Structures are given as structure tokens and as C-alpha cells.
Amino acid sequence: MNIVDRRPNPKGKSLSNRQRFLGRARAEVKSAVQEALRKRKVADVDHGEKVAIPTRGIAEPIFHHSRRTGRTEHVVPGNKEYVKGDEIPRPTGGQGRGGSQGSPDGSGEDAFEFTLSKEEFLDMFFEDLELPDLVKKSLKETFAVDLQRAGYTVTGSPANLSVRRTMRNSMARRISLRRPKPWELEALREAIAGARARGAEDEAERLRRELDRLEHRSKIIPFIDPLDVRYNRFDRVPRPNTEAVMFCLMDVSGSMTEAMKDLAKRFFMLLHVFLIRRYRHVDIVFIRHTSTAEEVDEETFFYSRETGGTVVSTALEKMLEIARARYPTDRWNIYAAQASDGDNYGADSGRCVTLLGSEVLPLCQYFAYVEVGDGMGGSLTGLSRDSDLWRAYSEVAPAHPHFVMRRVNDPSQIFSVFHELFAKGGTRA
Amino acid sequence: MPDSHSPGLRLEAATPLFSGPNWDYGALRRVYDAVERIALEEIGLDVYPVQIEVITSEQMLDAYASVGLPLMYRHWSFGKRFAYHETLYRKGLQGLAYEIVINSNPCICYIMEENSMTMQTLVVAHAAFGHNHFFKNNYLFRQWTDAHGILDYLSFARDYVQKCEERHGVDAVERVLDAAHALKDHGVNRYAHRTKPNLAEERRRAEEWRAHAEATYNDLWRTVPGAGKDREDPDAAEARFQEIKRELGLPEENLLYLIEKRAPRLEDWQRELVRIVRLISQYFYPQKQTQMMNEGCATFVHYEIMRRLHDKGMITEGSMLEFLHSHSSVVFQPDFDDPRFGGFNPYALGFAMMSDIRRICEEPTDEDREWFPEIAGSGDGYGVLRHAWANYRDESFILQYLSPEMIRRFRLFHVSDDSTKPALRVEAIHDEVGYRKIRSGLSRQYDLSRREPDIQVVDVDLTGDRCLILAHYVHNGVLLEEKSCRAVIRHAATLWGYSVKLLEIDSATDKTLKTYEVAPPG
Structure with missing residues (x-):
């Protein structure tokens, strides 16, 4: 007899089979992921997900007998009261049948359930998202060069x-x-x-x-x-300039309820995960504002609590200031995402429109405005009343195709809105 | 039954072989030696040499995924199976097997590192001796599988599939494997009219063939005009087709064999892939036919060995209790109306029947003498069992050995299900008039040729559109499940390259009940 310790053998022997399986079931898994996202908390965005997918694309059919035809016989254990000649109403499930063990190959199952790892899950989710117009057209022939091997x-x-x-x-x-x-x-x-x-x-x-x-x-x-x-x-191969910066502007003023702030934070959290997963060199600038705006670090942005009045234009000014100082447009692709409840200090909305239309938008490749609601506004009044900022921004929107506005009222909408905002190939409306 | 071991042994091993739950290599070896002595000298088993391999739970899941084989070619379906078992395992819905044993020489037993020492003892007795003996001695395994060559062949298959993927792309290989997998239950020879495949030889043959084809490849041949089939006169052509048909050996029940040899459009590498699937399917065919006996044999052996170890004082009372707890959950048989019921538990039925046979041999009742005159009271239970393990499969074993005592104990009853009637009908229960009916009914339930649809290639339209015609012989009006049937025929058409037709023919009246036809994709 021989004892061999196989435990140190390389792990993940089945990894390639798993990838093939996922590739095979891609369409189904993807729609299952979307489905799962609808129910999911963003705080969990960094976790794996259990998905159930229909067996269509991954069925392994074999010839087998139909259970609804012909005459069959079964011998089963555990008789308690039957005697010869008794009639038993036909069981609805597979009960009373020998043989079937409910194996993964059986055709009886409706859905096939398994767990995606965090990586697999996020890959699936971010797969068809991108930062739009990442490369400025005028910058395509710029300085950045790559060295490429070219023989001896x-x-x-x-x-x-x-x-x-x-x-x-x-x-x-x-x-x-x-x-x-x-x-x-x-x-x-x-x-x-x-x-x-x-x-x-x-x-x-x-x-x-x-x-x-x-x-x-x-x-x-x-x-x-x-x-x-x-x-x-x-050889020196010119490389298109892909340096990009994302400005995250968040309203943390007193008019934002906790639920709204939560929504906004979730949105940015998703954006954050998306950017660091998909792009190697993207700077992210966090700006939050009340009646004044300040640049903060990631930690503060997501986790600190602060309230105050609302002057939205301060955030835009802050953004312009930082962009001018650190991110000259001839070298950087500039993106911005703003989240707010739409309330603004009376006269400030006009100023926001001016700033946005004449200074901010010309600078940006893409500007996404997300208005967070409290989850009831729309449904109670039937017609949701447009907020100050929404109405003001609506004036700017038509002239600027790279400016997009969306509303989010409920955590369940975040993923779909996010998806719409960053879908590949300009499906954005 | 009084144990026949000598008092000397008892003295020699008065101290237990191990204590405490943790195992180590020394204890494993001591246990193996003790178990081996009992198995060979007292029960009279005959086994292949054993190699024990310790693995982790993840590796166990790996092995699950690749149908219990240590090496396997890559295919997405194994990934699917892995994901499935992993989910069940992580959720805690399913424990993992304590061991997996490979029918190979040397016999490889995988044991999990998580097992306690008692469980390792149980596993050694169960797999390394119980299953091992069955593999080595049962006639189906002797006839059909090549325990010496299987590991080499699997490694060849894996490399071959990988090479094909490199040459022809993963998708192309996957298409062939998917299609072949769909037909794999119909890729076995049920009767021994061909010699047992020698897998080492098989592997050498495939490699040589490929090397030869590569060495002698000459592009010129492609340009040489064909033998001029058009110029043949119709009579000769007809005669030739008849000849070919005869050569095809129709009707043929091994669909994969026919496709491998005769499919008009397959490339050689595709034929080889079909062959790999076919041979592996054939390797598993005996296991499918003997699952209940195989588990029964292993369970009976481990029970006997553990009991004897305990009698000799080689395992502690605590270990024995742990063993009994595990053993009784393994041989638990839920009743038909229990939500846990999923058909017969092969461990339960097998173990009960094996124990029953020994009882008949050693303490027969009058009923036993009447039913089993040739073995009742013979006194040599182990001998009768060894004979049964060697010469029966599940179906014939039940037909021969299921005793009235067993039928009463399991309270078996026989129901018939006629889909045209609203209710099931109880045909027989555990009484004097029902025993024989139940016994033959249960035996039929284990008959693979009844469980799996009877499908054969009946004709190939060689003169016309080369349509492959399959027939499903319908017994008692049980048709094929339509959706999966269509899908499988589509796979068959992929391999065949032309249309495939399937007729459902009533075996009693020869009437065609239903017809499927699928054109090849593309």
C-alpha cells in the first residue's frame, strides 16, 4: 500500500472548466446578474452573488422517457396501508418513482443555481460599460508614446x-x-x-x-x-492619450434626507468601483458641498456626515478651480458626475446654468447629473414636480449631448440608471 | 455468528490502533494492515494493490465534477457540475463523500483530509477493500473495463482534446464533445461481441495514426481526381450500397460507434473525439449496471471489518459509536411518502440484501429453505456472497436473491401507472401472492435496458440524402420526452452531417407512433 499526499497539488484544476461554463452561460448569467442587481444593496457591490439561471443554454440533453405517456411499473418501499387492488391518486411531483435522484443532468429542474465570485460578478456587471468619448478627438495624435519591440x-x-x-x-x-x-x-x-x-x-x-x-x-x-x-x-508607437479624471460632486446639504444621501453615496460607490476596476489610470476627485464646497478624500466623501445650506454653484466653481489647476484640458479627459436632491438656494440655479453651460460643459467629455428623490415624491403626487435644479439644468441639456440627467428614487433603480448612464456605444438618451 | 479468529490475534492487538479523532500516516498504515489482514484472511477478498491519496475538500469537488475520475479532458459541463456541487456544499445541503475510488490497477482511493481517524478506517475498509474487491472480481468489470490502462488513457484523452483545441479552436471541439455527450448513453456495446478495449493499445494506436498522417501528408493527393463514382453503372452502385449496408451491421445500437466509423463528414480528429467519449462511456457502463451491488458489497465489507476490529479491541468504543452513527445514516432508506425519498438508496438495499444472504446461509428459516434451497443453511455466507459479487449485476442479483424476508422488511409494494387512467394501482404487496411479482418488478427497475430508451440505428439512406434513421422501440407506450429528444437529435445531426430522423415504433405492433426529423445545422 502506498499513501500519497495530494493536498499540495495545484488548486483550481476546474477553473478553466468553470470559465468555459460561464462563457457558455454568459447570456443567461448576465440577465440573472441584472436581475440580482435590482434586489441588491450597493453596500454589497463588492461581494459575489448567487445567481440562478435557466437551464436552456447549458442543458445537456439525453434521450429519456417521457413520464406522461404509456404504462410503467414501480416498486417502492414503505407500504403502510395499501393492499392489492388499491388505487392511489397520481402524485404531482416525482414522488413514487424509482430511479430519479435529481441529478444536475436531470431535465426536471427549472433553474440552475450557483455562486459567482466577486470578480466574476463585477466583470459581468461592468462588461458593457465604459466612460464615453474617453479619447478626445483632438488629442488622438498626442505625445504619449509606447515602446514596442521591433527586432534587432x-x-x-x-x-x-x-x-x-x-x-x-x-x-x-x-x-x-x-x-x-x-x-x-x-x-x-x-x-x-x-x-x-x-x-x-x-x-x-x-x-x-x-x-x-x-x-x-x-x-x-x-x-x-x-x-x-x-x-x-x-519602435516608438504613439499612444492615444487616455488620461482621465472623474469629478464626483455630491450635495450633502440639510435638505438631503438620510435616504437621499444614502442613494447618492451608493451611486458614487458604484461609480468608484467601476472606475478602479475598469481603468488603470483614472484620477478621481471627490467634491462635496453644502453652502460651500470642498475637496475631500475618499473616506470622508463616503463616510462623514455633515450638513448645511445649499449652494450648488460652489461645487461647480470648486471643480473648475481644481480642473484649471491640476487637469489642463489639453492633457486630460474630464468627466463629472453630480448627485443632488435638486433643491438649491433661490438665485443660485441661474448661476449654475451659466457656469455649467459656458464653462463646465465645454471642459467635460461627459457630465452626468443624478437627482435623488426620497422614494415617495413621484408616487404620491402622481406627477413629480420638477426641482429647481432639474428645471434649470433642463435648459442646458438640449444644447449639450454629452450632458445627461437621470432621476433615482429608490435603491433598486441605481443599477439600471448607472447602466444607462455608462452603457457602451451611446445607448444613452 | 461466532468469530473465527484465533485467540492469539486478540492478545496481540489488545490495545486500540488509534485513539482520538486526528489521523496521521502511522495510524493510517497500522489501520490498513489490520484491515487488510481481516479482509484477505477472514473474509477472503481478492483485491488490486492499493494506493491511498489524501485530498482536500476542494479537490474532492474537482473529482465530483469530472465524474469521479482523477484526470479528465476539459469541458464546460464539468464546470457546471462543479458549480452545482460547490453551491450545495457551501450551503450545507450536501456533505461530500468521504472517499472516491477509481477502478484502476493499482486501485486509487481518495480520502479527505477532514475525515476523522475512525472515518479513515471506515473508508479504507469500504473503498480499498469493498469496492476494490468488486472491481477486480465482478464479471462485468472483468469483461468490459481495463483497469490497467484507464489512467493512461485518460491522460491521453486530456492531451488529445487539448491539442485539438489548439489546432481547431475550443468552439469546434466543444461542438463535437457536446454532441457526443448527448449520445453517450447510446455509445456502449451491451453485448460482448467485440474484444475488450485495451486502453494502452488504444492510446498508442491513436498517436501512431496521427504521426503517420502527418509524416505522409502530401497536398498533391487533394488534386488527384476521385475514383470516378459518377461513371459507375446503377446496378453496380446499388450492389455496392447493399454491401455497405451489410458492412454497417445495421441495426446498430451503439450510435457513437456507428457515427465514429461511418459518419460521412467527420474529420479524423472529430472521430477520435467521438471515440474518446465512447470509450469513457463504455468504461462506466458496468458501474451503472452494478451500482447497488457495488455499494452493497462495500458497505457489507466495511461493516464486517469494523465489527471485527471492534471485537478484537483494535478500535475503541467511541470509534465504534462514531462508526455506527455514520453507518446507520448511510444505510437509511426513506419511505416512498417521505419528502427525502428519491428512489432506492443503493447502500441501504445493497447492504440489507448482502446481510440477508449471510443470514440465509447461516440461520435459515423454513421459508428460506423453500426459496433458496441451494444456499440455505450452507454455512458459508462469505463464499456465497463472493460468488454473487463475481457473477451478478443489480438486475440479476435481485431476481436471484431478493428474499420474502427482505420484501417484508422494506414493505415493498408494486404500483402500476397507466397514463390514461387517473390513478395508480397497487398490483402487489408484501404477501404470499405478491413476493414474486415484486421481486421481478424490482429487478426490472434495475435493468438498464429498460430504464434507458431502446434506440437503434435502423437505416442509412445512402443512395439518397444520406439521412440517418434511428428507431426508438416503444415498450408499453412510453414515448420519449419531446424537447430533449429533439435536442439530442440535433446533436446527432451535427455529428452525422446530414439529416437525422427518429421514428418511435411500437415494439408490439410495429406501428410508427411519432416521427422526428432534424436537418444538420448550417
Whole structure:
């Protein structure tokens, strides 16, 4: 008998099968993910998800008997009161049938349930989302360059010396020109010494001449010749500029109820996860405002509580200020997302429109405005009354196709709104 | 039954082999040796050499996914199975098996690291001796499977599928495998008219063939005009087709075999893939036919061994209780009206029948003498069992050995279900007049050829549109489930390359009840 410990064997042997399965079930999983998202708390956005998908696309059909035709017989255990000739009403489920164990291959199941890992889940969710117009058209031919390998060259800087290629050339040349090998010379020297010791001077002299000849030869055929040397060659490939910054503007004023703030935070949280997952180099600037605006770090943005009055324009001004100082438009793609309940200090809305129309929007690739409701407004009054800011922004919207407005009243809408806002290929209305 | 071991043994092992729940390699080896002595000397088992491999629960799930085999080619359906079992396991709805055993030589037993030492003892007795003995001795396994070659063949299959994926793309390979999987239950030879596949030979053959094809490939052949089929006169053509039909050996029940050999449009690598699926399916065919006996044998063996270990004082009372707890949940059989009921538990029925046979041999009643005159009171229970394990499968085993005592104990009853009538009817219960009917009914329930649809290739329209014609012989009016049937025929058409037709023919009247026809995709 032999005992083998297989525990240290590499894990995840079935990973590729799992990926194939997910790929296969992609359409179903995707719609299941969407479905799951509708019920889901955003705070859980970073977790995996259990999804149930219909078996259509992943069915493994085999020939099997239909249960509703013909005459069949069964022997089952556990008789309690029946005697021969009794009639039993037909059971509705699979009860009273032998054989079926409810295996995953059985056709009886309606849905197939399993758990997606966090990565798989988020990949599925963000799969067809993107930052719109990431590359500014005017910037497509800009400075950023990538180096790309492009074979070998005979000139270059020592840092790019290709040792392997050089040694290969050198070796080929040494072999073809028959450069004496060091150990051949060594052997010859020993033979000379041996001959001398034996007193065979003629022999030693002959060998010495041979040695001289070979040593001369190895001098004129160098180990590495400048001819052998090769350098790695790189082409400079211009790379479109994809540096981007996202401004997150959030209203934390007193008019926002806790529920609204929660909605706004959820929205930004999703945006945050999306950006850090999908883009390697995206700066995110968090700005929150009451009657004044300030730039804060991520932690404060999401978790601190603060209230005050509402002057929306301060946030826009803050954004402009930061953009001018740190993100010149000729180098950066600028995005902004704003969340607010739409209440604003009386005269400020006009100023917001001016700022937005003349200064902010020309700067931005895309500006998304999300208005959070308290979840009742619409349904109680039948027609939701447009807020100050909504009405004001509505004036700007038609002239700027890259400005989009959406309303969110309920946590369950966040995912779909988010999806609409960042869907690939301009399905945004 | 009084134990026949010598008093010397009792003295020798007065101390338990282990104590406490944790296992270690030393204890495992001691237990193995003790179990081996009992199994070989006292029960008279005959086993392949054993290799025990310790694995984690994740690896156990892996093994579940690839139908219990240690190596398997890649396919999405295994990923699906993995996801399914993983979910059940994580939710706590399903425990994992304590072991998996591979019918190979040496016999490989996977045991889980989480098992307690008592469970490891149980697993060694159950798998390394019970299943192992069954694999080595049962006639179906001897006839159909090549325990020496299976691991090599699986590794070949995995590499071959991978190479095909590299050459032809994952999608193309998946298409063939999907289609072949749909037909895999109909890819087995049920009767031994061909020699047992030698899997090592099989692997060498495939590799040589490919190397030869590569070495002798000459693009020129493609340009040489064909043999001029058009110029043949019609009579000769007709004769030739008849000849081919005869060669096809129709009717043929092994659909995959016929497709592998005769499908007009398959490339050679596709044929090889079909062959891989077919051979692996054939490898599992005996297991499907002997599941109840196999588990029964293993359960009976582990019960006997554990009992004897306990009698000799080699395991503690605590271990014995732990074992009995686990054993009784394994052999639990829910009644038909219990929500947990999902058909017969092969462990329960198998174990009960094995124990019953020993009882008949050793303490027969008058009823037993009447029903089993040749074994009742023979005294050699183990001998009769070894004979049964070697020479029966589930269906014949039940027909031969299910005793009235067992029928009473399980309170078996026989119901008939006529879909045209509103209610089921009880045909027989556990009484004098019902025993035989129940016994033959239960035996039929285990008959694979009745459980699986009887489907055969009956004709190939070689002169016309090359349509492959299948027939499902309908017994007692039980038709095929329509949706899956259509899907499977579509898969068959993918492989065949032309239309596939399926006729549902009543086996009693020869009337065609239903026809399906599916054109190949594309």
C-alpha cells in the first residue's frame, strides 16, 4: 500500500472548466446578474452573488422517457396501508418513482443555481460599460508614446545590448572560422610539457610550433567581434492619450434626507468601483458641498456626515478651480458626475446654468447629473414636480449631448440608471 | 455468528490502533494492515494493490465534477457540475463523500483530509477493500473495463482534446464533445461481441495514426481526381450500397460507434473525439449496471471489518459509536411518502440484501429453505456472497436473491401507472401472492435496458440524402420526452452531417407512433 499526499497539488484544476461554463452561460448569467442587481444593496457591490439561471443554454440533453405517456411499473418501499387492488391518486411531483435522484443532468429542474465570485460578478456587471468619448478627438495624435519591440539592430546603446543574440553570432563565427578551443590549447601545452619531461625535444618543438600557430589564430579571431554585436530595437508607437479624471460632486446639504444621501453615496460607490476596476489610470476627485464646497478624500466623501445650506454653484466653481489647476484640458479627459436632491438656494440655479453651460460643459467629455428623490415624491403626487435644479439644468441639456440627467428614487433603480448612464456605444438618451 | 479468529490475534492487538479523532500516516498504515489482514484472511477478498491519496475538500469537488475520475479532458459541463456541487456544499445541503475510488490497477482511493481517524478506517475498509474487491472480481468489470490502462488513457484523452483545441479552436471541439455527450448513453456495446478495449493499445494506436498522417501528408493527393463514382453503372452502385449496408451491421445500437466509423463528414480528429467519449462511456457502463451491488458489497465489507476490529479491541468504543452513527445514516432508506425519498438508496438495499444472504446461509428459516434451497443453511455466507459479487449485476442479483424476508422488511409494494387512467394501482404487496411479482418488478427497475430508451440505428439512406434513421422501440407506450429528444437529435445531426430522423415504433405492433426529423445545422 502506498499513501500519497495530494493536498499540495495545484488548486483550481476546474477553473478553466468553470470559465468555459460561464462563457457558455454568459447570456443567461448576465440577465440573472441584472436581475440580482435590482434586489441588491450597493453596500454589497463588492461581494459575489448567487445567481440562478435557466437551464436552456447549458442543458445537456439525453434521450429519456417521457413520464406522461404509456404504462410503467414501480416498486417502492414503505407500504403502510395499501393492499392489492388499491388505487392511489397520481402524485404531482416525482414522488413514487424509482430511479430519479435529481441529478444536475436531470431535465426536471427549472433553474440552475450557483455562486459567482466577486470578480466574476463585477466583470459581468461592468462588461458593457465604459466612460464615453474617453479619447478626445483632438488629442488622438498626442505625445504619449509606447515602446514596442521591433527586432534587432547593429547600432544602439549598451543598455540595449542583446546578449543572447550577440553570443549566438559570436559562436557561429567562432565555429565557422575554427577558432581553437581553450581546452585544445591547454591539452597542447600539457603535451609539450610531457614531451619535454620525456626528453623528446623534437616532438616538443613541433608541438610548440603548433601551439604558436593556434595561439596566433585565436588572437586574430576574437571571441566577440564588433560584427557579432546586436542591440534590441524598439519602435516608438504613439499612444492615444487616455488620461482621465472623474469629478464626483455630491450635495450633502440639510435638505438631503438620510435616504437621499444614502442613494447618492451608493451611486458614487458604484461609480468608484467601476472606475478602479475598469481603468488603470483614472484620477478621481471627490467634491462635496453644502453652502460651500470642498475637496475631500475618499473616506470622508463616503463616510462623514455633515450638513448645511445649499449652494450648488460652489461645487461647480470648486471643480473648475481644481480642473484649471491640476487637469489642463489639453492633457486630460474630464468627466463629472453630480448627485443632488435638486433643491438649491433661490438665485443660485441661474448661476449654475451659466457656469455649467459656458464653462463646465465645454471642459467635460461627459457630465452626468443624478437627482435623488426620497422614494415617495413621484408616487404620491402622481406627477413629480420638477426641482429647481432639474428645471434649470433642463435648459442646458438640449444644447449639450454629452450632458445627461437621470432621476433615482429608490435603491433598486441605481443599477439600471448607472447602466444607462455608462452603457457602451451611446445607448444613452 | 461466532468469530473465527484465533485467540492469539486478540492478545496481540489488545490495545486500540488509534485513539482520538486526528489521523496521521502511522495510524493510517497500522489501520490498513489490520484491515487488510481481516479482509484477505477472514473474509477472503481478492483485491488490486492499493494506493491511498489524501485530498482536500476542494479537490474532492474537482473529482465530483469530472465524474469521479482523477484526470479528465476539459469541458464546460464539468464546470457546471462543479458549480452545482460547490453551491450545495457551501450551503450545507450536501456533505461530500468521504472517499472516491477509481477502478484502476493499482486501485486509487481518495480520502479527505477532514475525515476523522475512525472515518479513515471506515473508508479504507469500504473503498480499498469493498469496492476494490468488486472491481477486480465482478464479471462485468472483468469483461468490459481495463483497469490497467484507464489512467493512461485518460491522460491521453486530456492531451488529445487539448491539442485539438489548439489546432481547431475550443468552439469546434466543444461542438463535437457536446454532441457526443448527448449520445453517450447510446455509445456502449451491451453485448460482448467485440474484444475488450485495451486502453494502452488504444492510446498508442491513436498517436501512431496521427504521426503517420502527418509524416505522409502530401497536398498533391487533394488534386488527384476521385475514383470516378459518377461513371459507375446503377446496378453496380446499388450492389455496392447493399454491401455497405451489410458492412454497417445495421441495426446498430451503439450510435457513437456507428457515427465514429461511418459518419460521412467527420474529420479524423472529430472521430477520435467521438471515440474518446465512447470509450469513457463504455468504461462506466458496468458501474451503472452494478451500482447497488457495488455499494452493497462495500458497505457489507466495511461493516464486517469494523465489527471485527471492534471485537478484537483494535478500535475503541467511541470509534465504534462514531462508526455506527455514520453507518446507520448511510444505510437509511426513506419511505416512498417521505419528502427525502428519491428512489432506492443503493447502500441501504445493497447492504440489507448482502446481510440477508449471510443470514440465509447461516440461520435459515423454513421459508428460506423453500426459496433458496441451494444456499440455505450452507454455512458459508462469505463464499456465497463472493460468488454473487463475481457473477451478478443489480438486475440479476435481485431476481436471484431478493428474499420474502427482505420484501417484508422494506414493505415493498408494486404500483402500476397507466397514463390514461387517473390513478395508480397497487398490483402487489408484501404477501404470499405478491413476493414474486415484486421481486421481478424490482429487478426490472434495475435493468438498464429498460430504464434507458431502446434506440437503434435502423437505416442509412445512402443512395439518397444520406439521412440517418434511428428507431426508438416503444415498450408499453412510453414515448420519449419531446424537447430533449429533439435536442439530442440535433446533436446527432451535427455529428452525422446530414439529416437525422427518429421514428418511435411500437415494439408490439410495429406501428410508427411519432416521427422526428432534424436537418444538420448550417
